[in-house]
Amino acid sequence: MTDRPQAPGTQPALPHDGHGLRALVIDDNRETRSWIAETLALALPMAQVDVAATVAEAMALLLDAPSRFDFALIDLDLPDGSGLDIIRAILQHGLPTTPIVITIFDDDATLFEALSAGAQGYILKGVKTAGLVEQFRRIEQGEPPISPRIAQRMLAHFKALPAPRRTEDAGGCPAELTPREGEVLRLLGKGLTMAEISRHLGISVNTCATHTKAIYRKLNISSRAEAALAADRRGLI
Amino acid sequence: MGHSDGAEAPAADPGGQQLRWAIGSTLQVPLFRLTLLLILAAALVSATLALRLAQPAIGAGLLTIDAARGTIYTGREGPAPLLALLPAMGAEAAPLPVTPALVIEDPDMLGSYAARRQLFAAQDRLMALAEDALARGLPLRGLIALPDGQNALVDLPVTARMPARALPAGFWVQLGCGAVILAVAACFVALRAGQSTGRPTPEGLGGFVLAGLGAAVSAFTAGLYSSRGLVMDGGTMQLASALNHIFTLLFGVGMTALFARYPRPLLGRRWVVAGAGLVALQVLAYRLELLPHDLVSPQISVALLFVAIIALVVAQHRATRGHPADRAALRWLGLSILLGSGVFVALVALPVALQHDSILSQGMAFLPICAIYLGTALAFARYRLFDLDRWALRIMFHLGVVALLIAVDILVLVTLSLSGPASMASAVALVGLAYLPLRDLVFDRLFARHRPDLASIHAGAVTVAFQIDPAAKAEAWQLLLTRLFAPLHVTPADHPVPAARIADEGLALLVPAQGGAPALRLGHADGGGRLFAAADVALAAQVTQLVQAAEQDRAAYEAALHRERRRIARDLHDDVGANLLSALHAKAEQPRQDFLLEALADLRQIASGLAGRPVTLEAQIAEMRAESRNRAEARGHSLHWPLGSADDCTQLISYQTRRNLTAIHREALSNALGHGAPGEIRVTADCEGMMLHYRMENPLAAAQAGAGPDRGAGCGNMQSRAQAMGGQLHSAADPARGIWVVTLAMPLTARPEGTP
Numbered sequence: 001m002t003d004r005p006q007a008p009g010t011q012p013a014l015p016h017d018g019h020g021l022r023a024l025v026i027d028d029n030r031e032t033r034s035w036i037a038e039t040l041a042l043a044l045p046m047a048q049v050d051v052a053a054t055v056a057e058a059m060a061l062l063l064d065a066p067s068r069f070d071f072a073l074i075d076l077d078l079p080d081g082s083g084l085d086i087i088r089a090i091l092q093h094g095l096p097t098t099p100i101v102i103t104i105f106d107d108d109a110t111l112f113e114a115l116s117a118g119a120q121g122y123i124l125k126g127v128k129t130a131g132l133v134e135q136f137r138r139i140e141q142g143e144p145p146i147s148p149r150i151a152q153r154m155l156a157h158f159k160a161l162p163a164p165r166r167t168e169d170a171g172g173c174p175a176e177l178t179p180r181e182g183e184v185l186r187l188l189g190k191g192l193t194m195a196e197i198s199r200h201l202g203i204s205v206n207t208c209a210t211h212t213k214a215i216y217r218k219l220n221i222s223s224r225a226e227a228a229l230a231a232d233r234r235g236l237i
Numbered sequence: 238m239g240h241s242d243g244a245e246a247p248a249a250d251p252g253g254q255q256l257r258w259a260i261g262s263t264l265q266v267p268l269f270r271l272t273l274l275l276i277l278a279a280a281l282v283s284a285t286l287a288l289r290l291a292q293p294a295i296g297a298g299l300l301t302i303d304a305a306r307g308t309i310y311t312g313r314e315g316p317a318p319l320l321a322l323l324p325a326m327g328a329e330a331a332p333l334p335v336t337p338a339l340v341i342e343d344p345d346m347l348g349s350y351a352a353r354r355q356l357f358a359a360q361d362r363l364m365a366l367a368e369d370a371l372a373r374g375l376p377l378r379g380l381i382a383l384p385d386g387q388n389a390l391v392d393l394p395v396t397a398r399m400p401a402r403a404l405p406a407g408f409w410v411q412l413g414c415g416a417v418i419l420a421v422a423a424c425f426v427a428l429r430a431g432q433s434t435g436r437p438t439p440e441g442l443g444g445f446v447l448a449g450l451g452a453a454v455s456a457f458t459a460g461l462y463s464s465r466g467l468v469m470d471g472g473t474m475q476l477a478s479a480l481n482h483i484f485t486l487l488f489g490v491g492m493t494a495l496f497a498r499y500p501r502p503l504l505g506r507r508w509v510v511a512g513a514g515l516v517a518l519q520v521l522a523y524r525l526e527l528l529p530h531d532l533v534s535p536q537i538s539v540a541l542l543f544v545a546i547i548a549l550v551v552a553q554h555r556a557t558r559g560h561p562a563d564r565a566a567l568r569w570l571g572l573s574i575l576l577g578s579g580v581f582v583a584l585v586a587l588p589v590a591l592q593h594d595s596i597l598s599q600g601m602a603f604l605p606i607c608a609i610y611l612g613t614a615l616a617f618a619r620y621r622l623f624d625l626d627r628w629a630l631r632i633m634f635h636l637g638v639v640a641l642l643i644a645v646d647i648l649v650l651v652t653l654s655l656s657g658p659a660s661m662a663s664a665v666a667l668v669g670l671a672y673l674p675l676r677d678l679v680f681d682r683l684f685a686r687h688r689p690d691l692a693s694i695h696a697g698a699v700t701v702a703f704q705i706d707p708a709a710k711a712e713a714w715q716l717l718l719t720r721l722f723a724p725l726h727v728t729p730a731d732h733p734v735p736a737a738r739i740a741d742e743g744l745a746l747l748v749p750a751q752g753g754a755p756a757l758r759l760g761h762a763d764g765g766g767r768l769f770a771a772a773d774v775a776l777a778a779q780v781t782q783l784v785q786a787a788e789q790d791r792a793a794y795e796a797a798l799h800r801e802r803r804r805i806a807r808d809l810h811d812d813v814g815a816n817l818l819s820a821l822h823a824k825a826e827q828p829r830q831d832f833l834l835e836a837l838a839d840l841r842q843i844a845s846g847l848a849g850r851p852v853t854l855e856a857q858i859a860e861m862r863a864e865s866r867n868r869a870e871a872r873g874h875s876l877h878w879p880l881g882s883a884d885d886c887t888q889l890i891s892y893q894t895r896r897n898l899t900a901i902h903r904e905a906l907s908n909a910l911g912h913g914a915p916g917e918i919r920v921t922a923d924c925e926g927m928m929l930h931y932r933m934e935n936p937l938a939a940a941q942a943g944a945g946p947d948r949g950a951g952c953g954n955m956q957s958r959a960q961a962m963g964g965q966l967h968s969a970a971d972p973a974r975g976i977w978v979v980t981l982a983m984p985l986t987a988r989p990e991g992t993p
Contacts, residue, residue, distance in 0.1 A: 042405055104840045125838040128871075148859035190855070190884050191862030 019045040022068055026058040026086065027075040027102055032125055036102065036132065043133040055081040062086070062095060069097045071140075073123060076101060076110045084114055091118045102141055102232060106147035114155070116223035120144055120216065143194070143209045144216055151189035154219055158182070161222055175222035177215065184211040261736040267428050267725065268742070274423035278453075282416045285457040288473075289408065292400060293367045295322070295377055295467045296393035297403035302340045302466065310381045312391055320388065322363070322467070323378040325370035325395075332380065335467070337759035342463040342599045344478045345535045350526045361471035368397040404464055407600025411460035414607035420640070421610040422449030433819060441499025444509075448491025449610060454484035457605045463599055479524055482535050483773055486516050488606075489542030492574060496549035499570075500563035501556040503549065512545065550575060570613060577609035583631055642676060669783060694721070698780055702787030707753025712783070714754040721780065722746065724759035729757070737777035742871060743768030748777050751784060805843055808896060812839045835903075838864065842899060846892040854929065854985065855888040858922050865906050869918055872910045874935075876918045883922035883929060888985050892974070897958040898983070901966065902931070904955045905979045909935035913977060924985075929964075931981040937970055 021044060027033040030053075037049045050069070052058040055078050060070065072090065076083040087099040101114045101122040111122055121144030123135045135145065145153070158177050178184065180201070187197045198208045292639065301309050308319040333339075338352060339359050347353045370377045376392040383389055426446055430611035458481035458789070497504040510935040519538045522528040531537070543925035550571040557564040581602045649668055681691045689903045697717035715727055734747045734756035746759040746769040762769045816836035845852070862878045869876035890898075902920075909918050916936035923930045959966035964983030971978050 104837070105844075107841070107845060126834060128834070131871075148856070148863050152856055152859070189859060190880060191859035191866075191878075192880075193866065 021070055022050075023047060023071040023073060024050045024052060024058065024061060024097070025073045025102075026052045026055075026068045026078070026083065028077075028079050029075070032075075032102075035129075036123075036125075039129050039132050040136065043136075051089070054057065054079055054084055056081070058086050059089060062090065062097065062199070063093065063217075069095075071098045071100055073100050073102050073136075074114075074119070075119060076108075076114055082110075084117055087114055087117050087119050097138075100136075106145075107149035112150060112153045112157075115150065116219055118167065118220045142213055144212060146188045146212060146215070148189050148191040151185050155182075155185055155189055157219065158185075158222065161226070175225055176219050177218060181211045181215055181218075185215055188212075208228045228234070244437050264397065266768060267761060271423060271427035274427050275420060278416065278419035278423055281419065281453075281457065282412060285415075285460060289404070289461055290399050292399050292465065292470070292473075293364075293371065293468055294378065294396045294399040294403060295363075295367055297396060297400055298391060299391075299397050300466060302405075307337055308340050308467070309334050310379055310391060310393075315384070317381040317383055317389075319381055320373045321380040322366060322393070323380060323390065324366050325373050325375035325377055327375070328366075328369050328373065330362075330366060330369070333359065333366065339363075340467065343459060343481070344462070344474065345482060349530050352977055357475055360469055361475055362788055363468045366470045367395050371397055399466075403466075405600070407598055408460045408464035411456040411463075411600050411603050414603040415456035415460070417607050418449050418456070418610045421613070422446045422453070425449075427937070440502055441495045441497075443495075444491045444494030444498065445613070446491070448450070448488045448495060451487030451489070452603070452606050452610070453486045455488060456606075458484065459599055459603075482523070483520055485535065485540050486520060486542065488517055489539060489546065492546050492578070493542060493549060496546060496553055496571070499553075500560070500567050501553060503552055512589050517543065546578070547575065547631040558721055563771040573609050573612040577605040577612075580605040638679070642679070645672075645676075694780060695783065696939060697721075698783040699787045701752070701784045702791050704752075710752045711754035714751050715757065717780065718748060718757065718759060718777075721776060722769075723763045725761035725765045726759075728758050728760070730756040732756075737774050737781065739771075739774060741768050743770065745769065746773055746777060749781065751781060752788065804893065805847055808843050808846075812836075812900070813843070842895065847897070851889045852895055854888050854890050854924065855884050857890060857898065858883050858886075861899060861902050862920075865902065865920070868906060871912065874910060874913075874915060874918055876920065878920040878922075881921050881923045883924045883931075886924040886985075888924070888927070890985055894962060894983075894985065897962050898929075898931075901955045901981060902933075905933045905968075908979075909933065909977065912938060914938040927985045929981070929983045929985055931979075931983070933979045934976045937972070937975050937977050955979075 023040060025033055025040070027035045027036065033051050033053065037051050040047060050061060052061055058072070058074070062072065072086065074083040074086050083101065087101075090097050090099050093174050099114075099119045101111055101119045102125055103111050103122050104125050105111075106122065106124060112135075115122070121139040123132065123139070127135070138145065161176065180203075183201060184197055187200060192200065194205050194208045194212070198205045201208075296310070299310060299312055301311065303309060309316050310319045319335045321332045321334045323332045330777065338347060338356060341347060341356070344353050344356050347356060366377060376394040378390045379393045381389055381391055387666075422445070458477040461477045462469055462481075467476070490509075493512055494509045497509050498506075506770045516538055519533045523530075523533040523535065523538075539592075542607060550567070553567050553571065554564075557567050561733070584602060649672060654662065694717075695715075701710060701713045701717055704713050719727065730747050734749045737746065737748050739745070740747050740758065744761060746762070748757045748759065759769075762773065770873060813836050816832045820829045820832035820836065823832060866876045866878070906918070913935035914937060918933065918935045920933045921931070955968065956966050959981055962983050964981055966979070966981045969977075969978045
């Protein structure tokens with residue numbers, strides 16, 4: 001899987017002080033916005049963090065200099081629209097920015113929609129400062145979080161896929177989960193950690209993380225395929 | 238059609254009485270009444286047609302009568318004026334000159350009594366000629382003037398009966414106009430509001446109906462003689478002419494009666510009667526030739542009546558000042574009548590009165606009069622003329638559609654009968670493929686009885702029950718009843734109605750009050766098509782019960798919903814509020830953040846409870862596992878919670894169970910984190926049948942070892958939560974193994990105690 005061309009948003013791991021890292025924080029709540037920006041800036045002193053409060057501001061910044069941002073931390077509920085639109089725009093324009101959702105709760109239906117649309121992970125606002133950096137680090141290193149509730153939703157999503165239809169992405173990767181990925185997802189849905197799962201399945205934590213990334217990607221592929229299929233059924237395309 | 242009042246009638250002759258009630262009630266069913274009147278009208282039309290066809294005809298198809306050019310013969314010799322009629326070959330009779338007076342449309346158009354008498358005498362001679370020719374089986378002979386100035390004799394065959402196709406268009410126009418006018422008048426009589434709702438018969442309606450009758454009969458009688466061609470029995474013609482005279486003036490009298498009382502009562506009835514008497518005297522004087530012709534000729538009477546009508550309309554116009562509705566009705570009615578009658582007077586009556594030829598043939602002149610009637614029928618849809626109700630319009634609309642269908646049917650039949658064999662086949666195919674299905678469709682749409690099925694009755698009842706606003710509920714209830722019984726009118730009942738019952742011998746159904754809706758009186762089942770029956774009472778009672786049952790269900794549902802909301806409100810207050818307060822008053826930053834995080838977690842669970850999403854036990858355990866491990870690790874403990882049988886339990890659990898289970902687990906974990914020794918916290922959750930077995934162990938700290946089973950402030954809280962769920966909680970040290978153990982056994986389906 002490593003020889004595959006890089007999907008947008010899966011950047012190589014960055015230096016630990018955040019050197020060269022550019023992030024955009026989009027949240028309409030001023031306190032939350034500053035808290036996230038300041039926490040990131042403190043933890044990664046060399047990183048450059050910009051902020052935006054609305055969809056319009058964010059789009060202007062993102063499209064102004066398309067290669068500027070490595071990460072966009074996006075609140076979904078914005079005054080002039082949904083963060084989902086920003087995620088879709090990033091993917092549509094092929095920007096090298098990794099979209100990450102900021103959310104209060106990890107069982108929000110909109111969050112799952114955002115992940116399906118291509119968000120590469122999410123960060124919970126309702127944590128302490130140390131927790132925020134930790135969450136960001138994990139995503140940055142390719143270990144996106146999957147809460148039990150999200151995992152359960154993902155499982156339901158993959159189960160509902162039409163079995164005989166083999167959907168593939170551009171690189172020929174099927175949209176269905178492998179049995180091992182399915183097992184990892186099932187255990188994530190039970191609230192087990194990566195370490196527990198790797199022990200349970202007799203695999204390394206790294207392999208487990210690779211599976212998680214694959215699950216994220218396939219969720220995105222299958223969601224797009226599903227949307228296309230639905231559009232096709234409605235005669236839109 | 239007298240009003241029968243069953244309640245007060247003596248019971249001397251129950252059988253006859255009942256029969257009379259039944260007949261009286263049936264007569265009050267508007268549709269029945271209307272049908273009866275329409276049958277009478279149809280009989281009148283048929284009689285006119287039969288009488289007309291029974292007259293002999295001379296030269297049918299060869300002669301055309303033209304007011305301007307006289308009588309024209311059209312044969313091989315080309316069109317030529319007919320000068321005289323000669324008897325059949327071999328008969329001894331003087332030739333009869335064909336003068337304009339002989340073929341005049343209406344005897345009353347002649348300028349003197351003598352001319353009229355001469356006409357009737359000539360008609361008698363003509364009749365004699367025709368009968369003689371018929372007896373000999375020979376044609377009459379006609380003297381025509383050829384274009385070259387020569388005269389010639391032509392054969393004019395005589396038939397004993399007038400062939401229908403030889404009748405001039407004017408006759409059909411008169412017959413049709415008369416029929417339409419009668420139908421409209423019948424509608425107004427049959428559907429008038431007074432009869433069914435106890436209101437008095439509306440003012441002016443009598444005059445309008447009289448005028449209709451006058452117009453229709455004068456059209457029929459005029460049709461009889463003005464289409465005579467040449468021949469008609471003098472006596473019949475005299476009678477028809479007299480009737481025409483009388484009924485034409487009846488039209489005028491009816492109109493004056495109308496505008497004397499409508500829209501505002503201007504003149505007393507005796508004035509109208511006096512006027513009518515004067516007109517009757519004129520008729521008498523004219524018919525009996527008592528007064529000079531020019532004083533009492535029908536044209537004079539018509540002109541006088543017309544002036545009276547105009548005067549009344551002008552007076553009405555003044556009287557309706559400040560009554561916009563009346564003014565609108567008058568404007569429509571008055572204008573259409575003045576226009577219609579004006580056309581008639583200006584083009585027919587006035588020229589004759591001034592000794593000129595009329596401009597429009599009398600037959601065609603009935604078209605504007607017919608238009609008045611149709612216009613009036615349409616106008617009352619808008620202005621509720623004569624206080625007729627909306628439902629009457631519905632019936633008239635349906636009647637119009639039926640009439641249209643019949644007309645199209647006749648047209649199709651006539652077309653079919655006239656077409657040649659080749660085109661006949663395609664015409665039949667077209668009728669079969671297109672016309673008949675379309676006709677069925679229209680008929681079904683308008684007239685099929687749509688008795689609602691059980692599903693729609695139920696849906697209607699539920700809709701009524703689920704309206705919160707009393708006005709909306711009343712409206713929905715009325716709508717449901719209307720769908721079920723299609724009554725012509727729905728009015729609030731005069732008295733309280735304890736149970737559904739029939740009133741007025743089946744004319745009405747009384748329905749008890751329902752929720753916000755008052756007791757109702759439904760008048761005339763199925764659009765006035767039938768009487769209410771026992772089955773309707775049963776249906777009304779069932780629907781009432783259905784609505785009540787649905788209302789009870791809704792109340793129970795609302796109560797449950799309310800309980801749930803109260804519970805959630807209490808959780809918000811007790812749990813979230815307590816944590817926020819603790820955060821507010823916490824002295825150190827660390828515990829403040831902990832309290833806030835806990836408040837957030839509570840909020841999340843309460844919010845998901847509000848969203849009403851069903852949660853399975855396995856999902857709940859997964860969430861608790863993920864959340865508590867984060868907490869434990871943040872405090873330097875490790876948590877081991879292996880998969881157990883509860884992780885495969887797909888049993889749905891209630892919000893209450895979730896809240897209590899989460900709270901107990903959090904409390905236990907807080908105690909373990911706060912009071913236990915560092916080390917691994919072990920949790921297991923298993924499911925046996927419908928029982929959840931939960932267990933938490935943590936290393937025992939020295940301070941804990943001697944503590945009693947009610948360690949910590951939260952212990953009592955845990956205990957009460959477990960009991961509320963019908964479960965059992967034990968919390969105690971196991972000094973032998975050096976651990977503190979919390980066990981909980983809790984049924985998964987138990988309803989929480991202490992909730993109503």
